[in-house]
Amino acid sequence: MRLGVLDVGSNTVHLLVVDAHPGARPLPAATHKSVLRLMRYIEPDGGISDEGCDALLAAISSALRVAEEEDIDELLPFATSALREATNGPELLARVREQTGVDLQVLSGADEARLTFLAVRRWLGWSSGRILLLDIGGGSLEIASGTDEYPDTAVSVPLGAGRATIGFLHDDPPRDEQVEELRDHARRLLAEVVPEIERGDGDHVIGTSKTIRSLARLAGSASARAGGDDRVHLTRSGLADWVPRLGRMPADSRTALPGITSDRAFQIVAGGIVLREAMRAFDVDELEVCPWALREGIILRYLDHLD
Secondary structure (H helix, E strand, O other): OEEEEEEEOOOEEEEEEEEOOOOOOOEEEEEEEEEOOHHHHEOOOOOEOHHHHHHHHHHHHHHHHHHHHOOOOEEEEEEOHHHHHOOOHHHHHHHHHHHHOOOOEEOOHHHHHHHHHHHHHHHHOHHHOOEEEEEEOOOOEEEEEEOOOOOOEEEEEOOOHHHHHHHHOOOOOOOHHHHHHHHHHHHHHHHHHHHHOOOOOOOEEEEEOHHHHHHHHHHOEEEEOOOOOEEEEEEHHHHHHHHHHHHOOOHHHHOOOOOOOHHHHOOHHHHHHHHHHHHHHOOOOEEEEOOOOHHHHHHHHHHHHHO
């Protein structure tokens, strides 16, 4: 069957079309993405502005046209932190439903972490043992840990790359004191949640999300494994080397670097700061990057229920 996953995130509205059935690996067939950066439309009262609502509706309508062209059998639409936290979120969801027919399912932060963990587990397999997952989105950082297909513990922290950029890195490039304020803020929030995460000896530390994949393209390394796939690793020392350099560059210059796309250039510095602080908080020197994340987790859960 052909499935369409519509991901309304803090940074983009992303439609992923896959061919899939229970017991098989989902195969990407098409993708369509609109860069919104919904966090920039947040007003003082915490609601999304009319301009942001209009932009969101246009992006969803555009994705639906692609879904129709791809002749999908089922659309799996969901939204994450931007709509979850917006004070006018329920009204906006109703407007989306009325004008587009799409009933967006708003995931909690814990559900984001659980479903991403499921995707990572399926990608890596049971031989990967106990997993500690770090997933940086536009609005939040998800952390999960466990030995099974769903984590023992899962938390969401308001440390997304887009949120951190808008909240702290006001200049382009950011000033040193802005970087320090974000670093201190991240350390305070992480210190509150680290004790909640169940850890084990020899955790297999995994990073996922476009922000982490972009940083790994720039500062990571690959090692070959059986089957022809490469395992991509990212070290804390690599981040310590590259993030300050990125921070000294204006956003429009960062796209000349490997892995830094135009839709991530403005927030990659904040993402790198948050990731480095998360690795420091958990005393992690190196993580492995997984290409599957939340969208794949949504697909896998849907297929499991069919099976």
